[in-house]
Amino acid sequence: MTPSRSTPVADRAPARPAPAGAGAPVGRPSFWTTRRRDRLTGYLFIAPQLAGTVLFVLIPLGLVFWYSLHEWNVLADEFTFTGGENYAKLAADPNLPGVLRATGLFSAGLVVLNLALALFLAVLLNQKLRGTTFFRVLFFSPVVVSLVAWTIVWQFMLQDNGGVNGLLATVGVDGPNWLRSDGTAMISVIVVQVFKNVGLNMVLFLAALQGVPQELYEAARVDGASRWRTFWRITMPLISPTVLLTSIITVVGSLQVFAQIAILTQGGPGTSTTVLVYYLYQQAFQFHAFGYGSTLSVLLFAIVLALTVVQWQLRKRWVHHEN
Template sequence: MNTNTLAPPARVETRAGGAGQRPRRRFLTLKRRDRIAGYLFITPQLAGIVAFVLIPLVLVVYYSFQKWNVLSGSIEPAGLDNYQKLLSDPQMPSVLGATAIFSVGLVLFNIPLALLLAVLLNRSGRGIAFFRTVFFSPVVIAIVAWTIVWQFLLQDNGGVNGFLKLFGIAGPNWLESGPTAMAAVIVVQVFKNVGLNMVLFLSGLQGVPAEIQEAARVDGASAQTVFARITLPLISPTILLTVIITIVGSLQVFAQIAVLTKGGPGISTTVLVYYLFQQAFQFHNFGYGSTLAILLFVIVLILTVIQWQLRKRWVFYES
């Protein structure tokens, strides 16, 4: 009998304690720890969205069905009364008309001017950085301070009319008549924000491949053709972004109206946001003010969705 036969290996006990048992998996695996860390990083942002966006939005919808007078401290269900008042409000056509005029005027002046400035400053050379800074500087100036300065400039004896007098032109008091007051508010807002769109267009222009433009010039294309057929299509996503930002911003303008015209003369410059402010905080009718806020939200949402759907027709990268 062979005594050198190897004995069967002894059964090894695991750390789990039982013989032959598989070790327990740790609960905080690397994947779970990464997931928890990600949730912790986005928690402050989510909390801010819930506290300052979702909850106020729900409350606005709730208050739009209430009759709430802050002075008397009374709040009671109003059903659809606020919405019926919205449909029968005699000032609403004028308010919506002023809002439309302001938004259209701002887009028509802001976007082309910003694109022109971006094209002129999209080069290297002495003084280019200085001019970029000059045109962008109004963006970082406090809106109220900027508007107060323009309020003095637009007076009957202000700086604008003083400049026109040098050429023998007698300027009006720009803020005292409806058409000139609206034009003044639009121009002030254009000069305030044109620098932001200029920077966006500059980033888009600097992303256009130079070799494509050079190839078109070699083939005999003029500068106008290169810009219209190559540059504009390639920066069309940037154009879409600036148009959306400008339109949404125009529907939310408040400080310029409050400082320059206070909605006047009459209600010629009373845009929807300022009318909302009047109803809620001057007339203390928070229920109707909440209804106007919902109207503003619906208008912004519809315009944004329309622009987003139309992007497939004129944005180069969409199909």
Template sequence: MTVKTDQRPEAEAAPANTRRSSRFWNINRRDQLAGYLFVLPLLIGVILFVITPVFLAIYYSFHEWNVFAGDLTFIGTDNYARLANDPQLPGVLSATGVFSLGVVVLNLALGLGLAVVLNRKFRGATLFRTIFFSPVVVSVVAWTLVWGFLLQDNGVINSLLNMIGLDGPNWLRESNTAMVGVVITQVVRSVGINMVLFLAALQGVPQELYESARIDGARSSKIFMRITLPLISPTILLTAILTIVGALQSFAMIAVLTQGGPGTSTSVLVYYLYLQAFSFNDIGYGSTIALVLLTFVLILTVMQWQLRRKWVFYED
């Protein structure tokens, strides 16, 4: 007599487990994992080189660190009190404001003007785009060294001025002109990137709107103010944020051209931070200045982002 055994429950159990596993590890979860893996290197970089230094700066700002002796002493808010009473701070903040304002205004205005001109079809437009953009890819130090020679008392710029009967100053050694020279050097180098961004935005404006406005008899100035500017306002916001942050972080150009001088006329906040932290080896006080700079950048960025609803196209 043969005994029959029913194996169906075990046979059905394996497919059930397989189905549960396949339901968990579905295509959506695989896509999420792939996304996390792609983001992971950037996330690690942000944690190591952005978040960690910020927390270390906060920590060091409450300490006095003697680098040579290796002593780290907690001093509370003494560094912040010292910063509030620093006699050089008003001059540094004034130089930072003048430099940032000059760079931002000239950079945005020239970048937009060049983009409007180069957006038209004429012979040699591509060559001019390349010429204006080429300084962006040049090393900052190399660019600054060249302009340091150009702005000397007997440099090329003063020689050109002498040809038209003008006596040029010693640009980088006089308090009244040192900031002008630094701003011009920075703007000429960085205006190309804003020009390219504005040019891309202008080429994205529908031509039908221009044709309709011309048929209605609108003048070129009104077309620019009522059609062009509103439609490229998202790009204006982007370039404004990037230019302001870049201006507040400009260091190499100041260090090479003027070393913050004459006096403190070109000593911007980031260069003053460098002097305190690395020239005078006062890491705690330098960290305090770094946090002030970070606060300025965050405040300006948040203000621009909040104001975007009032003038940026596509925003509610």
């Protein structure tokens, strides 16, 4: 007889037992996935900065707006809701046009002179010349000097019998009282502030200039381009992001000037150097009109926000890689 080809039951391999939980629904994934752990790590890193922004920026902004709707008499301990009366007072304030004019004049003069001088110095110090390190330190050193100390020194220098007029007298020039004349007080404040902060923008421009590829300059020289054309066609487009950064920083800083005005001119002569921040200080802390001072703060915030947004939107027209 031919043996059967079927495998005997006894010789068959035993079936493997089914794994535990086979046929049961798959369990839910772990809550702490890699993605969620990375997100939590990122939130923990930004938590200190976020807390500082909330505590020292957002909450004070909300409180300033809330105070602008009230009249707060600290001496009488009265806090009265007035609605929009402070804003109506703002619209009818006869001093406000002059204050805004002085603020605009100071900001325009500071921004133009600061950026132009900083870029000029950065271009000069970017050359391979002897002594450039010394001049970099020389122009940047006022940035780290105390603002109050710097301003007090300039106050003595700009007095009628100060150091500036003493130098002019050596060449036969009778200098004016710089801080007490209508025609020179604002110019003096602008110059003092320009010399104080020009080094910061100079360093930013210098870093941007050193990042421009030298191959582009070599190609321009081969094509016969002049230095002026090379500057406007190669240098300025490539450093335009830095120009945007410095312009925003300088504009915002110019609208927040206070210590220089308070020390040098106290807003005078008359109100020719009374900028918005100093006028705000006078209303709130000299005349104790904290509600109206808060309203002026809201106006200042609106101006700074509007100018920043305008600059940010205009970047698409002239900033490299933004159009």
